[in-house]
Amino acid sequence: MPEEFDREAFDDLAGEFRYVITDMICRAGSGHLGGALSLVETIITLYWRIMRFDSANPHWEGRDRLVMSKGHAGPVLYVALAYRGFFPKQELKTINADGTRLPSHADRLQTPGIDMTAGSLGQGLSAACGFAMGGRIRKQSHDVYCVIGDGESDEGMIWEAAMFAGHNKLDNLVAITDYNRLQIDGFTDEIMTLEPLADKWRAFNWEVMEMDGHDWDDLHTTIDAARAFRGKPVMIIAHTTKARGCSVVQDLPESHNIKVGGPEDFEKFMCALECQGYELPYEVQ
Amino acid sequence: MIATPLHEMEMRKAYAETLVELADSDPNIVVIEADLGKASGTIPTFSEAHPERFIDTGVAEANMIGIGAGLAVEGFVPFCASFTPFASRRVYDAITISVAYADANVKIVGTAPGITTGANGGTHMCFQDLAIMRAMPNMTVFSPCDAWELASCVRWMAEYEHPCYMQMIRPLQPQVFGEDYAFDPHTAVRMSEGDAATLVSTGWMTQFARQAVSELAAEGVAVDHFHYASVKPFDEESLLESASRTGLVVTVENQSVIGGLGGAVCEVLSERLPTRVKRLGVHDRFGEVATEEYLLNKHGMNVEHIKAACTEGA
Structure with a gap:
């Protein structure tokens, strides 16, 4: 596992993430594959190149916070947290199992390293505003990151929080929209268009940046610029591909929550992965 | 008969002054409003005393709850207020997930x-907040009856490290308790003793229940009256002990009779001591623009109705 940035090693890590996430979800029998795979490079960049944290002390006051407002992307976060030492990788295979600490949707009371509970869409950005206000009141220097979905941006509460953060110039807050252009019922342009999305956020008094959410250089340069930006909160629109790397569902609405009926389905999804040959970080029967 | 209150105080005055007092010594106390800070009294009392810990979200109640949740996870103790319908039913899912499910210490x-x-009429008249908040796991539900009890309740809430919901009455309230009163959510307050009936009241209705009890006493009827400032947790033992002696329980609340105080009483009695219960309150109706006197009479919950319910079958 790479500690410093190395393109080849990071590509390999992203491939391993997709392999493990897909295996976890297939073993569970169902799960939100598409939105987890679209965020792989974003989450790796945050946890390997941007965020400050202490996996031995998940509540360390000086850490950067992350709210996964699209809480159904829990699986990609769990792999990152396990690989960064918050809990044993062995535990990854327990996702959605009875008594697990890794529920389908992010839960701060269950999983070491999860800062906020989410799953009922639209609420996480408000919590992130609370984190950012808290940091301001206590004059702390950590940053707050919040990942929201594009479909999630249909929720009115997102825009309540957007107005609040803009009004209060919460420049310790960086939000990222996972703009994979798909929501459950179809393409966002057909179900509920978000465009002009960048202009919307600008109109709410945010600084807006855009990036290719699968390009290591663009990810690092953009998020680094966003955290350094002062005077406004920053929205980064991450252009991504839903279910990236799993050809049978890539860029299809069906990737949102896949059902894995049996061994044939299991094989179908695993064989469709672009990157192969990884060893699972947990024992399987 | 309680004709002239010894003393009156607006609850919102007590609310804001208590929060300032708490915030003076506790740097984690934060107030969040959604454009109703004047109505809840924190503008200007708190906003001027601790401006750095006063947040106004504008007319965005769900955002107020979500920001409160974020602050609470950071170790702050946020007090969020709005008119009852907007602090409860409008933001029910935000409270359920971001506060109660996430165990965020939001008040x-x-x-x-x-x-x-x-x-303000029917749109603002919420009769179900005690019921829906009571049905939420990890939520405590309070309805104090005067400013002194409210102040004590706020202090208790600030110490308690989990979510709370509290009703706060706007009109001036007659004094029921004194400075030495200590709010205890686990024990109902016995207001009077008797064997004719068990009368259970909460919040705003306790003053009318007291008046009914006083008038009945003058007529030679002694009622066992309990004030339940806490609807959840619910003091089952006081109710059971009283009901076992009186055989008749009357509940009265400024709410729907479905699911609130009356609901809690029926749940306890039906499981542990089946007893006849008469629930006074609003019977599955919406509100309307009207005076309190008119509505108390219309919904069968004024002093005369309480007296009649307590002597029913006598």
Whole structure:
């Protein structure tokens, strides 16, 4: 596992993430594959190149916070947290199992390293505003990151929080929209268009940046610029591909929550992965 | 008969002054409003005393709850207030997930509960907040009856490290308790003793229940009256002991009779001591623009109705 940035090693890590996430979800029998795979490079960049944290002390006051407002992307976060030492990788295979600490949707009371509970869409950005206000009141220097979905941006509460953060110039807050252009019922342009999305956020008094959410250089340069930006909160629109790397569902609405009926389905999804040959970080029967 | 109160104080005055007092010594106390800070009294009392810990979200109640949740996870103790319907039913899922499910230590205050919202009418008249908040796991539900009890309740809430919901009445309230009163959510307050009936009241209705008890006493009827400032947790033992002696329980609340105080009483009695219960309150109706007197009479919950219910079958 790479500690410093190395393109080849990071590509390999992203491939391993997709392999493990897909295996976890297939073993569970169902799960939100598409939105987890679209965020792989974003989450790796945050946890390997941007965020400050202490996996031995998940509540360390000086850490950067992350709210996964699209809480159904829990699986990609769990792999990152396990690989960064918050809990044993062995535990990854327990996702959605009875008594697990890794529920389908992010839960701060269950999983070491999860800062906020989410799953009922639209609420996480408000919590992130609370984190950012808290940091301001206590004059702390950590940053707050919040990942929201594009479909999630249909929720009115997102825009309540957007107005609040803009009004209060919460420049310790960086939000990222996972703009994979798909929501459950179809393409966002057909179900509920978000465009002009960048202009919307600008109109709410945010600084807006855009990036290719699968390009290591663009990810690092953009998020680094966003955290350094002062005077406004920053929205980064991450252009991504839903279910990236799993050809049978890539860029299809069906990737949102896949059902894995049996061994044939299991094989179908695993064989469709672009990157192969990884060893699972947990024992399987 | 309680004709002249010894003393009166607006609950919102007590609310804001208590929060300032708490915030003076506790740097984690934060107030969040959604454009109703004047109505809940924190503008200007708190906003001027601790401006750096006063947040106004504008007319965005769900965002107020979500920001409160974020602050609470950071170790702050946010008090969020709005009119009762907007502090409860409008933001029910935000409270359920971001506060109760996430165990975020947020204090939610619903002002002008039930028929006390008067001239704002049906849109603002919330009769179900005690019921829906009571049905939420990890939520405590309180309805104090005067400013002194409210102040004590706020201090208790600030110490308690989990979510709370509290009703706060707008009109001036007659004094029921004194400075030495200590709010205890686990024990109902016995207001009077008797064997004719068990009378159970909460919040704004306790003053009318007291008046009914006083008038009945003058007529030679002694009622066992309990004030339940806490609807959840619910003091089952006081109710059971009293009901076992009186055989008749009357509940009265500034709410729907479905699911609130009356509901809690029926749940306890039906499982542990089946007893006849008469629930006074609003019977599955919406509110309307009207005076409190008119509405108390219309919904069968004024002093005369309470007296009649307590002597039914006598």
